[in-house]
Amino acid sequence: MEQIERQDLQHIVKDGDVIGVAALTVSNLPAELLRNVLEAYDKTGSPKGLTFINANDISSMGIEPELDDFVERGMISRIIMSIMTASPKTADAIKNNEIEAYFLPQGVIATHYRQTNSILPGVITKIGLNTTIDPRYKGGRTNDKTTEQLVTFLNIESEDYLHYQLPPVDVALLRGTYADAQGNIYVSQEAYLSEGYSIALNAKSTHGTVVVQVKEIIDTPDLNPDDVFIPGSLVDYIYVAGDSKHHRQLIQTHYDPVFSGEATTNERIDPPLPFNTRKTILRRAAQFLNEGDTISIGFGINNELSNLLYEENVEHQVQPVQDIGIFGGFIGSGKHFGMNANFDFRLRHDQTWDFIYNGGISVAYLSFAEIDQYGNVNVSYFGNRMNGCGGFIDISQSVQRIIFSGSLVARSQLTIKDEQLEVIEEGTTQKFIPEVSNIDFNASYAKTLNQEVYIVTDRAVFELRNEGLTLIEIAPGLNLEKDVIQQMGFKPLIAKDLKTIDHTIYQEQWGLLAQSIH
DSSP: OEEOOGGGGGGTSOTTOEEEEOOBTTBTOOHHHHHHHHHHHHHHSOSOSEEEEESSOOOOTTSSOOHHHHHHTTOEEEEEESOOSSOHHHHHHHHTTSSEEEEOOHHHHHHHGGGBSSSSBSEEESTTTTSTTSTTTTTTBOSTTOOSOSEEEEEETTEEEEEEOOOOOSEEEEEOSEEOTTOOEEOTTOSOOOSHHHHHHHHHHTTOEEEEEESEEOOOTTOOGGGEEEOGGGOSEEEEOSOGGGSOSSSSOSOOGGGGTSSOOSSOSSOOOOSSHHHHHHHHHHTTOOTTOEEEEOSGGGGGHHHHHHHTTOTTTSEEEETTTEESSBOOOGGGTTOOBSOSEEOOHHHHHHHHHTTOOSEEEEEOSEEETTOOEEOSEETTEEOOOTTHHHHHTTOSEEEEEOOSEETOEEEEETTEEEEEEOOSEESEESOOSSOSBOHHHHHHTTOEEEEEOSSEEEEEETTEEEEEEEOTTOOIIIIIGGGSSSOOEEEEEEEEOOGGGGSSSOOOHHHHOO
16 A cells, blocks of 8 residues: 555556546545546646446536536546436537447446456346346447447346446545555545445456545554455555545535434434425325335435435334435435435445345335336436436336336426315426336336336326236326326326325325324
8 A cells, every 4th residue: 555645646547547436426535536637637638538437426516526527628438327417518428429328227337346357257137127228228328429338138048137247447546534554444434335345346356556535544553443444455545635625525514423323313304394295295105115114215206205204203113225325214305415314224335235136125215207108117318318227227126016206297286275186287298108218117027027016196196007007096186087197198097996095195294104004
């Protein structure tokens, strides 16, 4: 292990290198390392032609270096990631065929590092079959410039699989809280336990370089060897951040021990959810919970489910899980995203996917952008947006019970009065359409997996049955034809015993979720 200064980085990152980063927004982001790489390019015109691999999104609202900073300089030739939510220049570069780009399942990216080396052949898995990731569809490729197949189709003993072969990491740019004198890395103050160890393994397996940004190097007998996150034998260089502002724990704070599990809090991270149709969607969706469920909480509306569980005093009956490695506790949402507190325990990001792939999740709460007449779901590409699939595909193909949640029509205005729903103004965009252009969830494949699938909207509840997508409940106060069927791009099957959604969820004060969990 060698300690380096900022000027040394220009000799480490070279043209054409594959860069491995393990971060979520600014959490675990080696921001000062990335800033120094940008400065080196501004001075010398190098490094360029880089490939960035990152399982999560590293957008930072302009607080720290992010993808857009590299793309606008022309430094990146290819990106491999699962999700991209706030990098408009990168999205434009992809749409304009200026760079190659792959959106692959988050769990596959996070776990592939330790499965891709001279001994192991890369990831062979069923995750991604019959979706946009399958090479029989798009193979995860986003534009015409992206021609190389990183995903191939295999049939092994009459079973279908996908084979993911991602390029090895030349330079791992990672982060920890501290390093000791031997170069061992500790992450005691981080809000997110990344897949950094696996990236370091991948780099070392092909004689790549591992650089880790830390707050300081410490040498004290109080260090617990069980707390080592990355062994020093995997670390080539340590970089001590010269400015703590480039070592933020979260976008919202430089450091708070609550969010790294070093302390607990009696205060709610989020205020209680306002009473509106968004809240009634969550209430109806939560009625599908069973006692002891481990719940995968997705992004979008379902990120607010933890808030509802606490409001209803049932948080002890189930365990919410975020695929970034948070188990239990209060999961922050909206502007408090990433601010998770009082959790039961944490796992490394890649270990969390091991948990999910092996049946650790009993029910998944997922959002949707579009749903078609067959029950297929699109979350990656809609309108002018290019988001990627994140962990949606991994999760939706690894659990037996799925609850999709969202509004029936985008940007409509509804009101609740006397425990009934009323449409004030119709929306502008249908979300239930004849056929989705991009398949992230394949309904026909889900049936072969015997999955239990429900779709909860503000106006109606649907079930994916063998005979097709079936409307099973309608909100009280609505007209079936005018307010539901006419607002869809197709006519769903309608259950013979069509029911009205439980009217009690339309009360401002509810408190009845515990009665539904059994």
